Amino acid sequence: MTMHTITVRVNGDQEYVVVPSNMTLLQMLREKLALTGTKNGCSAGECGACTVLVDGEPVNSCMMLAVEVDGREVTTVEGLAHEDRLSAMQEAFVEHSALQCGFCTPGVLISAHALLERNPHPTDDEVREALVGNLCRCTGYLRIVQAVQAAAEKGGAS
Amino acid sequence: MQSRPGLSDFDYVRASALDEAVRLLKERGDMARPLMGGTDLFVRMRDGVIQPQILLDVKHLPGMRDIVCDEQAGLTVGAAVTMNEVGCHPDVLAHYPLLAEAANSVASYQLRNRATLGGNLCNGSPAADTAPAALLLEGRLAIYGPDPSASSGQCGEREVPATEFFLGPGQTAMQAGELLTAVRFPRLPDGAVAKYLKLGRSKAGDLSIVGVAVLGFPDDTAPSGYRFRIGLASVAPVPLRAVEAEALLVQKPPGEDAFCQAAEKAMEAASPIGDVRASAQYRQAMVRNLTLRGLRDVWARLQSA
Numbered sequence: 001m002t003m004h005t006i007t008v009r010v011n012g013d014q015e016y017v018v019v020p021s022n023m024t025l026l027q028m029l030r031e032k033l034a035l036t037g038t039k040n041g042c043s044a045g046e047c048g049a050c051t052v053l054v055d056g057e058p059v060n061s062c063m064m065l066a067v068e069v070d071g072r073e074v075t076t077v078e079g080l081a082h083e084d085r086l087s088a089m090q091e092a093f094v095e096h097s098a099l100q101c102g103f104c105t106p107g108v109l110i111s112a113h114a115l116l117e118r119n120p121h122p123t124d125d126e127v128r129e130a131l132v133g134n135l136c137r138c139t140g141y142l143r144i145v146q147a148v149q150a151a152a153e154k155g156g157a158s
Numbered sequence: 159m160q161s162r163p164g165l166s167d168f169d170y171v172r173a174s175a176l177d178e179a180v181r182l183l184k185e186r187g188d189m190a191r192p193l194m195g196g197t198d199l200f201v202r203m204r205d206g207v208i209q210p211q212i213l214l215d216v217k218h219l220p221g222m223r224d225i226v227c228d229e230q231a232g233l234t235v236g237a238a239v240t241m242n243e244v245g246c247h248p249d250v251l252a253h254y255p256l257l258a259e260a261a262n263s264v265a266s267y268q269l270r271n272r273a274t275l276g277g278n279l280c281n282g283s284p285a286a287d288t289a290p291a292a293l294l295l296e297g298r299l300a301i302y303g304p305d306p307s308a309s310s311g312q313c314g315e316r317e318v319p320a321t322e323f324f325l326g327p328g329q330t331a332m333q334a335g336e337l338l339t340a341v342r343f344p345r346l347p348d349g350a351v352a353k354y355l356k357l358g359r360s361k362a363g364d365l366s367i368v369g370v371a372v373l374g375f376p377d378d379t380a381p382s383g384y385r386f387r388i389g390l391a392s393v394a395p396v397p398l399r400a401v402e403a404e405a406l407l408v409q410k411p412p413g414e415d416a417f418c419q420a421a422e423k424a425m426e427a428a429s430p431i432g433d434v435r436a437s438a439q440y441r442q443a444m445v446r447n448l449t450l451r452g453l454r455d456v457w458a459r460l461q462s463a
Contacts, residue, residue, distance in 0.1 A: 002169045021170035021213070026163065043163040044201050045269050058268045062163055063200050067170050068215070111267065132363040133266020
C-alpha cells in the first residue's frame, strides 16, 4: 500500500499529511486532523453527513480519496464560524431550530453555505434541490429551509 | 471483504500519460481500474463486489475535463467532465439541453461534483441517466487502447456509437486496457427539441425507476413531417431506443392518437425486472405514461417554435 505525502489547506490552515492510498478524505479529516464535525452516515455518497467543500464545491468526503485533495482547499463545518461568532447561517439554524440531533447538520450547513455562494437568493424549491443530498431524519426539513432563507435575507451565509 | 467506512487495500496511481495508462490497465487486467469520480466504484468496492489492487487516476489526462462545442462539428465532452460541469455549461445548455437535463437529474449536487459522464456510461448500468441522452443525441464514444492490429503494442483510438456500446447490465463494448477519453455528439437537426423524464421514488436524488428521453424535430423527408427519437432507461438489460415507436411516428402525423400508439410500442420494447425500487409491471406501465408525457411536451414546444 503506497503512502502519499500531501499538502492541503484545511479551513485556512496549511497541512502536510501522510495518507495511505485507501484513506478517504473523511477519514483523513476525522482521524488525522481531529476534525470530527464531519460525520460518516452511509459510506455510499447518499446521505451527505460527510459533506465538505473542496475548492469551494460540496462533495461527499466518504467518496473521495485523501490523496485526491493534494494541493487543494478543504472547508469543513469547523471552518464556517468566525473567530468570535457563528456564521450567519449557523445563527439562523439556532434561531429557527433547524436541528434536533444535529448529526446531519454539519453537512447541511456546508451545502447551504455553498448554495448561497452560487445563488444568493434561492427559492424554497432551489433550497430543497440543493439539499437533496443531505438527508435529515429529525426535522422534516421545513425549519432548515426557513433558516437558509433567513440567512439569505440577512445577506448571506457568512 | 466488506469495508465501511474505509476502503479495501489498494495503491493509488496517478497516470502521467494516456499510453502509459492503457498499458498498465492491459497488463493488470481486473486488478487495476481507472478512477474517475469513484461514485460507482467505491460503492462496489465497499460491497465487496470488486477488489482492485490499483486505482489509476486518469481524470487529469489531456482532454478528459474539456468541453468543446463547435457549431458545425458538434460537441465533444471529455470523459472526466462532471455532471455539474455538463449540466451548467453554456454551450451544452444552449445546443444540447437534453444532455444537461440528464446530467442534472443524477443523484445530488455533491455527487454531481464528482460523478463523470464517462464513468456513468462505462459503468454500464441500464439505469444510467446520461445513457438515453447519449443514444438520442447520437453520441460516439472515443475509446483509446491497445491497437489489436498492431504487433508493436501501439495504441490508438476507435469510436463506438452509443447505440452499440451497451451490451448487458454492467457490460459495455470496452475491452481490456481501454479507456474512454471523450464522447462526441454531432450537430443536431435544426429545430430539435427534447425532454428527459425520470421517475424515482422521490422527486430527486434517486436512481431511476424508469427513465424516458424524447427528442423531436421537423423533417421534410418523413411522411409525418417529423422524426422522433425515444430512449428508455431502467427497463431492459441495456438502455435502448424504442425503434418501433420511432418508426410509427415517422409515418403517422403527430397528435394524441399517434403518441398513444407510439407509447404502447415503447412499452412493448421494454422488458423490465422487478427490484427494490419497483415491480416489473409498474415499470412497464410507466414506460407508456412517461413516453406519452414526453411526446406531448416535445410536440407542444415544437409547435410553439
